Amino acid sequence: MENTIICRCSDVTLLRVRQLIADGYTSMDEIKRITRLGMGSCQGKTCSLLIMRELAAAGFPPATQTPQTTRPPAVGVKLELIAKEAENNEKQR
Amino acid sequence: MITCELLVIGAGPAGLCSAITAAKSGASVVVLERSPDIGGQLIKQTHMFFGSKEQHASTRGVDIAEILREEIARYDIKLMLDTTALGIYEDGMVTALYKEEEYMKFKPGAIIVATGACERFLAFPNNDLPGVCGAGAVQTLMNVYGIMPAKDVVMLGAGNIGLIVSYQLMQAGVNVKCILDAAPKIGGYLVHASKVARMGVPIKTSHTVKRAIGEDHLTAVEIVALDDKFNQIPGTEEIIPADTLCVSVGLTPLCELLAMAGCKLSYIPQLGGMVPLKTGEYETSVPNIFVAGDTSGVEEASAAMVEGHIAGLCAAKRLGHIPEDFDAQYSSLNRQLMALRSGPAGEHIRQGLASACLNKEA
Incomplete structure (x- = not known):
């Protein structure tokens, strides 16, 4: 289990996830806050279904689980580009 | 705006x-x-x-x-x-x-x-070894970019994507060692399954990957048979040399x-x-x-x-x-x-x- 990767972005193993679930972290958002799982470049596309399955095996069926909170942006953006867009907006006004 | x-x-x-x-x-x-x-x-x-x-x-x-x-x-x-x-x-x-x-x-x-x-991913030991790929990713490398993605492939998943990508890999000259599926029945259309079976590729139902093997890159895949409750059956393990494991699990x-x-x-x-x-x-x-x-x-x-x-x-x-x-x-x-x-x-x-x-x- 220590060589089985659940989150490729942040290198979180199956062992770590099972320990956390046993410790009482029983939602995607809770596990995310401890491990940063789901916060990397794939934004949870790899791990979220695997976590759902682990939680289901621990007695929390998918229908009762709260999915992770998803927020923009979907991929990384340079702050410089956001600043440029804001400047253009000001000019348009 | x-x-x-x-x-x-x-x-x-x-x-x-x-x-x-x-x-x-x-x-x-x-x-x-x-x-x-x-x-x-x-x-x-x-x-x-x-x-x-x-x-x-x-x-x-x-x-x-x-x-x-x-x-x-x-x-x-x-x-x-x-x-x-x-x-x-x-x-x-x-x-x-x-x-x-x-x-x-x-x-x-x-x-x-x-x-x-x-593509969905699967949890098994060493699943982050280079050479473990999504079947769709391999298909993109091969059919969109014209890159030979592998030499010897183990395909995990006998749904339509797993079967079609296996066939296209063989068309490109890649050796497909076997196709595994955890389910007791082939999930894809039989017309696709028959095509790869006729070319001599074994389709092993009720089988899955036990672990990926390799140091810096995949060199072999250990497979195992599953019982009707999807539990691994000890003693049925088999090691198949391969440089690529395609994961096609939906x-x-x-x-x-x-x-x-x-x-x-x-x-x-x-x-x-x-x-x-x-x-x-x-x-x-x-x-x-x-x-x-x-x-x-x-x-x-x-x-x-x-x-x-x-x-x-x-x-x-x-x-x-x-x-x-x-x-x-x-x-x-x-x-x-x-x-x-x-x-x-x-x-x-x-x-x-x-x-x-x-x-x-x-």
Whole structure:
């Protein structure tokens, strides 16, 4: 289990996830806050279904689980580009 | 900020068809596509499609993409390639990124989200070794970029993607050692399974991967038989030398933009995971946000194209562009979908879609 990767972005193993679930972290958002799982470049596309399955095996069926909170942006953006867009907006006004 | 009537996110089969039908109805359309080219997964599909004439049956996926490209050019449709939608906000604003060069904002009258699906992953020891790949990724390397992706492959998953990619790997001269599936029965169409079986590839049902083996790169795959409760049977392990393990264990809808927008989602296993609830006009729980294709339930490209036409028709109607024959078009498209989903192969889709139905009046 220590060589089985659940989150490729942040290198979180199956062992770590099972320990956390046993410790009482029983939602995607809770596990995310401890491990940063789901916060990397794939934004949870790899791990979220695997976590759902682990939680289901621990007695929390998918229908009762709260999915992770998803927020923009979907991929990384340079702050410089956001600043440029804001400047253009000001000019348009 | 760019204002537009209809913003379509995704230029795969569903997105392109929705743009074409909405534009035909009179809407002006902007399409965002994160890839450098249109067509989505169609451009790597070198096999001929099933279905009926309306969905280009007996035509190769890659040729269908060309047909759609010609159609797009005839209408008021602005294509923005290399442009990734980043978010949909409460006020209906959409943000996007062009390459890594420009950050943009859009204010559309209506949105159709047609972002498709992504490959599922599996948990097994050493699953992060180089050489462990998604079957779809291998297919992209091979059919889109012309790169020989592997020498010796173990394919995990005997669904249609696993079977078709195995066949195409063999066409490219790759040695496919075996195809595994945890289920006791082959999931894909038997016509595809027979083709690879005739070429001498063993399809091992009730088998899975126990672990990937290798130091810096995959060198072998340890496989194991499963009992009828999917438990590994000790003593049945076998080590198969291979440089690539293709994981083809299904797709899951990409609906993160819908989640950001606050659309009601539900876990529906028959549709591949979390999916948006939608009305008969393909509108989500958030007004003016529509969906089409794999984003709202994993199926195949033929159904995605028909769903695209329906979403395009209905989104255009919302914007005030109602063709005289709206009812006839709408019912004809729904009849096409019913035909595609008929029979035992479509049963899980029919069940799943019934659970994803959103009744706004209720």
